[in-house]
Amino acid sequence: MKYSFSSIAVTLVVSTLISVVQAAPSLRIADGDKSIQGDSVALGLRIVGGDQSAQGDFPYFVEMGGCGGTLIAPDTVLFAAHCDDYTGRQVIVGAYEKKTVDHGAVIRYCDEWAKHSDYGIGGQVNNDFALCKLDEPVFVDESHVKLVWNEDSTVPATDDDLIVMGMGRLAEGGNTPNFLHDVTVPVVSNEDCNSMYSNQITGQMLCAGFPEGKKDSCQGDSGGPIVKRELQDDGTFVDFHVGVVSFGDGCARENKPGVYARTSAASLFIRETACNEFNSIASFCDEDSSKPIQITDVVPVSCDEVELDVSVTTDAYPSETRWLIYDKKTKINIMERQYYLPKHQNDHTVCVKKHRCYIFDITDSYGDGLCYQPDECGSYLLRTLGEDPFVTGDGDFETEETAKFCVDFHGKMVNRLTKLTPKQKRKLKKQRRAISKRAKKAALKAARKQARKQATKNEKEDANNDISE
Numbered sequence: 001m002k003y004s005f006s007s008i009a010v011t012l013v014v015s016t017l018i019s020v021v022q023a024a025p026s027l028r029i030a031d032g033d034k035s036i037q038g039d040s041v042a043l044g045l046r047i048v049g050g051d052q053s054a055q056g057d058f059p060y061f062v063e064m065g066g067c068g069g070t071l072i073a074p075d076t077v078l079f080a081a082h083c084d085d086y087t088g089r090q091v092i093v094g095a096y097e098k099k100t101v102d103h104g105a106v107i108r109y110c111d112e113w114a115k116h117s118d119y120g121i122g123g124q125v126n127n128d129f130a131l132c133k134l135d136e137p138v139f140v141d142e143s144h145v146k147l148v149w150n151e152d153s154t155v156p157a158t159d160d161d162l163i164v165m166g167m168g169r170l171a172e173g174g175n176t177p178n179f180l181h182d183v184t185v186p187v188v189s190n191e192d193c194n195s196m197y198s199n200q201i202t203g204q205m206l207c208a209g210f211p212e213g214k215k216d217s218c219q220g221d222s223g224g225p226i227v228k229r230e231l232q233d234d235g236t237f238v239d240f241h242v243g244v245v246s247f248g249d250g251c252a253r254e255n256k257p258g259v260y261a262r263t264s265a266a267s268l269f270i271r272e273t274a275c276n277e278f279n280s281i282a283s284f285c286d287e288d289s290s291k292p293i294q295i296t297d298v299v300p301v302s303c304d305e306v307e308l309d310v311s312v313t314t315d316a317y318p319s320e321t322r323w324l325i326y327d328k329k330t331k332i333n334i335m336e337r338q339y340y341l342p343k344h345q346n347d348h349t350v351c352v353k354k355h356r357c358y359i360f361d362i363t364d365s366y367g368d369g370l371c372y373q374p375d376e377c378g379s380y381l382l383r384t385l386g387e388d389p390f391v392t393g394d395g396d397f398e399t400e401e402t403a404k405f406c407v408d409f410h411g412k413m414v415n416r417l418t419k420l421t422p423k424q425k426r427k428l429k430k431q432r433r434a435i436s437k438r439a440k441k442a443a444l445k446a447a448r449k450q451a452r453k454q455a456t457k458n459e460k461e462d463a464n465n466d467i468s469e
């Protein structure tokens with residue numbers, strides 16, 4: 001998948017190469033970089049022509065396994081549409097050292113994914129924007145650097161210096177680094193860029209690079225941020241997110257600047273998706289409180305009925321592994337996960353209902369289960385109430401393994417359900433009613449709070465207007 005996009009970049013010039021590049025996915029690729037591990041040509045080079053970033057320099061950077069991304073709100077990541085559907089996928093927020101959660105990075109999952117509705121319209125990679133809603137928010141330390149996504153179409157100006165970062169290749173066709181890298185490149189006007197890219201550059205794109213090349217983003221940097229850094233009076237920085245790494249003809253070539261999806265052009269998409277679709281807690285969504293608050297906007301913080309613990313330890317090829325749990329009767333997906341960190345134990349809490357049956361379905365896209373080698377297997381287990389695991393697997397399967405289980409009236413995992421007694425039925429009904437009542441009450445309370453907040457804000461604005469008149 002990561003390779004198929006590089007073909008898009010190549011089409012711009014050598015369309016005959018496409019078939020060659022697209023043949024790559026048949027190789028077994030461990031998160032995108034295995035096939036190039038033996039390649040040592042690029043040793044000594046950086047991002048392309050950049051440097052290893054300092055730890056904490058870009059706390060909003062998100063490592064997405066083959067792509068980069070930007071935390072634009074505690075629960076929202078902005079990246080590239082050409083990176084594909086990320087629903088259920090593991091990402092690392094605040095990533096600095098590749099494939100680790102060292103240096104304060106944290107693991108999250110994309111619970112929802114949306115790409116720009118005009119992606120690919122008016123150009124093959126036009127509107128290369130996507131957003132992912134995280135399963136849990138991350139509050140990064142903004143005391144040194146704060147990220148703001150730019151909505152001003154006059155920013156950046158031609159020749160402005162921008163910083164692009166990522167864990168992508170250090171040279172065209174080269175190796176990838178173990179740490180985050182960044183490089184500074186100047187903005188090229190769309191007009192000049194169009195002359196170098198045979199008029200493929202749209203208003204939704206932004207170009208940056210030197211005439212002589214040498215410094216650029218490259219494969220694997222896609223989706224990541226290019227920012228305009230501004231020093232504040234207090235010595236801190238504000239990084240304006242002005243573009244998403246999108247494509248280029250090769251990397252760091254002469255007269256072939258990197259091409260980015262222009263953030264200001266995605267303003268509506270970002271606001272509508274994050275604020276209305278994702279119900280993000282983003283501060284930029286606060287102003288949108290003109291929309292009536294829905295009771296359903298308030299997500300229950302705790303698990304209503306039963307917490308099912310799912311623990312999955314990956315093998316050396318984590319991205320081949322994916323599992324989901326769905327309701328056996330309604331077929332509704334309860335949770336879906338796909339991994340990025342190798343040989344890592346991942347613990348999840350899934351909210352399930354009493355007196356219901358579910359299917360746990362785990363697949364390996366390569367067909368060797370969770371076993372990279374016969375003696376190097378991952379494993380999984382499912383349990384409730386802290387009891388002994390009820391569903392377990394040693395990872396020794398081929399492409400798929402499924403297990404059916406039920407959760408009884410007490411929250412215990414069982415093979416099949418027995419009929420509820422009339423008394424139990426009444427009790428369960430009563431419990432569920434109490435839960436929904438509690439949820440409604442909480443929602444109402446939140447709605448009132450928000451209304452009050454808005455009222456104070458309006459008052460303040462009125463007061464300010466009085467002064468300026």
Ligand code: ARG
Nearest residue numbers: 217219220221222247248258
């Ligand atoms: N499409 C590439 C990716 O998937 C990013 C290419 C950026 N190229 C460039 N020359 N700036 O990672």
